[in-house]
Amino acid sequence: MTTEMLLAALIGGAIGLAELVARYRDKPLSALLSPGGLLFVLVNAGASVVALIAVIAAGWTFGLPADTPPSSIMAVRVIAAGIGSAAVLRMSFGPAQSRAAGTGPVSLLNGILRIADGELERKRALSRLSHNDLSGLSFERDHAALAELCCHLMREFDLSEAQRLGGLAAELSHRDDLTDADKLDCWGLELTRLVGERALRQAARRLRDRPRDEPRPAAPE
Numbered sequence: 611m612t613t614e615m616l617l618a619a620l621i622g623g624a625i626g627l628a629e630l631v632a633r634y635r636d637k638p639l640s641a642l643l644s645p646g647g648l649l650f651v652l653v654n655a656g657a658s659v660v661a662l663i664a665v666i667a668a669g670w671t672f673g674l675p676a677d678t679p680p681s682s683i684m685a686v687r688v689i690a691a692g693i694g695s696a697a698v699l700r701m702s703f704g705p706a707q708s709r710a711a712g713t714g715p716v717s718l719l720n721g722i723l724r725i726a727d728g729e730l731e732r733k734r735a736l737s738r739l740s741h742n743d744l745s746g747l748s749f750e751r752d753h754a755a756l757a758e759l760c761c762h763l764m765r766e767f768d769l770s771e772a773q774r775l776g777g778l779a780a781e782l783s784h785r786d787d788l789t790d791a792d793k794l795d796c797w798g799l800e801l802t803r804l805v806g807e808r809a810l811r812q813a814a815r816r817l818r819d820r821p822r823d824e825p826r827p828a829a830p831e
Contacts, residue, residue, distance in 0.1 A: 611666075614688050615659050621692025622658030626651040633723070634730060637806060646726030653722065657699055662691035731803070743811045746818045749793040753779060756797070759813040760805045771804060 627642065630650060634641035641647045665687045671678070672686055702714040747756065757775055778800055782793040801810050 614684055615662060618658040618662040618688045618691045618695075619655040621689065622695055623651045623655035625692070625696040626654030630726070634726075635806075637730065637733075640733060641726055641730055644726055644729045646722055646724075646729055650719065650722045650726060653718070654696060654699065657695040658692045661695035661698070662688060665691050743807070744794050744798050744814050747794060747814055749782065749790050749797055752817055753782075753794070753797050755817055756810075756813055757801065759816060760801045760809060775800065775804075 630641050630647055631638040634647075642651070670687070670690075671683055672690060674683055674686065699715045699719055702716045744756075757779070761772070761775075778797070782788065782796060785793065788796075798810060801813075805813075
């Protein structure tokens with residue numbers, strides 16, 4: 611029974627880990643080792659163990675024939691508990707006609723993810739502000755090229771992310787109470803969240819190495 615519980619916990623924990631890696635693509639290890647990340651994985655693993663205990667107590671065989679070997683039945687129970695618990699944890703309930711966010715087990719996971727979000731954002735900000743990776747660049751001159759380079763480093767780029775970047779660029783451009791260096795720092799923090807510090811550093815280095823008087827391509831006639 612202990613082995614089966616461990617296997618179910620591994621399945622649930624792996625699902626939680628995969629979600630963390632997909633959510634924090636720039637620093638998956640930091641996300642996993644943060645208190646919020648560890649709690650997220652443990653909740654998923656614990657739910658799988660509880661689900662396995664419930665399945666065994668209920669005597670569910672999931673429609674398998676009576677002559678099925680006990681080891682095969684247990685394997686099916688372990689897999690069902692690991693995957694089923696992940697599905698149950700991500701369920702939400704709400705009125706059919708309401709646009710408000712539903713309530714349910716998913717609220718627990720979202721709360722834990724918000725904790726991890728806050729921890730990772732603080733680490734990103736401290737790391738970004740402690741290094742001057744964007745030295746020699748200007749927000750007014752380089753923010754568009756910097757964002758373009760960073761976005762092309764991503765295999766998939768969400769439309770909502772592009773819209774948010776565009777909105778932030780427009781907002782910063784019209785802020786008269788911020789210096790160009792302040793705007794560049796804010797822009798760098800946002801790009802760091804998307805692609806990570808290393809990618810931003812390489813993109814900035816690429817821009818610095820380019821000649822500033824590089825001619826623009828002529829428009830086709």
